[in-house]
Amino acid sequence: MLGALTPRTTVAVLDQISSPTARIIAGPRLLAALRERGVRTVVDGAHAPGMLARPLAGEPDFWFGNLHKWGYAPPGSAVLAVAAPYRAEVSAPVPSWEDAHGFPRAVEYRATVDYTALLAAPEGLDLLASLGAAKVRRHNAELVAYGTELLAGLPGLTPMPYDPELAMRSLRLPDRLARTQDEAAALREEIAARLGCRVLVWGWPTGGGLRLCGQIYNRAEEYERLAAGLKGLLDGR
Template sequence: MTAPVQPAEFPGGPALFRLDPAVSHLNHGSFGAVPLPVQEAQAALLAEAHADPDAFFIAAPDRIERARGRVAALLHTDPAGLAFVANATEGANLALAALPLSDGDEILVTDHGYGTVVAAAARRAPLVTVRLDPGLPDEDAVREAVLAGLTPRTKAVLLDHISSPTARVIASPRLLAELRERGVLTVVDGAHAPGMLADPLAVQADFWFGNLHKWGYAPSGTAVLAVAAPYRDRIRPLVPSWEDHHGFPRSVENRATADYTGWLAAPEGLELLARLDAAKVRAHNNALAAYGAALLAQLPGLAPLPHTEGLAMRALRLPPGVAQTPEAARDLREEIAARHRIRVLIWPWPGGGGIRVCGQIYNRPEEYERLAAVLPDHLPPAA
């Protein structure tokens, strides 16, 4: 088997972050990491709020609107249809609450959906869950499986844009277009899309939400909800505010004396990504993730899963019997972190879970080599 070729280091990439150098951070997809220039921008905003709270909070709604406009321009979307929210789960709850559902309507989800987002859907309507084998070969196979799961009672579908555990596109433009043709409302969980994809909102869903704090270099607790024009009047904030009379999006963005500094600093993250050359960042991160996956694929019992080319994440199935439950997956993840100071995602699946590696401009090839060297100590002996 040909040895994988080491990608070159991204120039200046590691120096942009203040991560513990003793830890291999191969799990950017779960929580992200905030670059130093964005940390500094947020710190300046927080100092401003402490220096004159009255001035800061009185001006906050208008400043949030301007920050939203900058983010909308970078995401190539209409700022009137975009709102800041704290995270994808909040975006999901706002979107699902706005669905025009009647008794007997159902929401279709897949078994790759994020747990708390699927739980939010279950509060709104009965769910139909489509099982997507992680080994489905391509987007067409995923599309066919989702369409086959529709019933006459399917009013809406909730789909991952990029699935968290298996790192592949599910809500493809073709699938969403066919769902629209069938009169099915589309709700897309784009948690990993901003920064990972060049034009994440090109899929044209009825409701779409995504985190900026993962691949968009924004501070933690920063996400956006995009709503198609026919449904904007249906969005109701989870908590009323003095901005309710403005309607969406201002009505969902204003929360009295909340910490708005992450939202106000969010454009700095996406603008930093643009200055670094977003296409080069994506290509580098994809190459790193591919390198790590190729190393792990050489280990006995690990099987690489089909993936969407160009993404900064890769997933592999672990040997049968490993990480079959959430508890077993958590224990293995934390054992690897405690013993080797390597952060990586282990996800559960019946029959045997999986491992996901991410690539980011602060990572180095030797970190994936370390993971490949120690992982066999945590797996059953090869037969």
């Protein structure tokens, strides 16, 4: 990525964790290298809260992350973190009663917006803390590793490089499958309907991939059911 920078590059917009391929992209080393080159960093940390021990590692200039994915909060709750030098530049898209106070109050309070998800978010984060965040992360990572090992034993499924701390892993599908987003969506829904399992299937011209996740409500036998059923499903395609 650094080789693609030019003297005109002033901002880099990065995924912290790639959703399809389950890889850490905006890690501390890359963020530090961009900072040394005078490039501001905007990091989409949608999967980071609750799954990474240090979501803000590397000190991005702008960072936002969802709380409903791994923080047990309702959809619509998220966090925006802005480095001190840039906070004065952040304004609310719609001015409201707190506009004169600047960031963060001007962004957080937006007149008639529904605050329900944000008000409930602390309960989700408290649940994670009460379960033991480190214990949950370890459980989820071990569970998805088990599921990946099962699927890797199926003909045509190839594990992709992974970050062991994540509760997400991806495998490449046979090259005849999920070559478009429509094909990927159709396969995803067929897996859900026939096997009772929800996985992400992503499309790619040379054959797409399948992503697994692990969470506290998952059980090993669910991955075993997926592996057993997926073999027959793929054999028939």
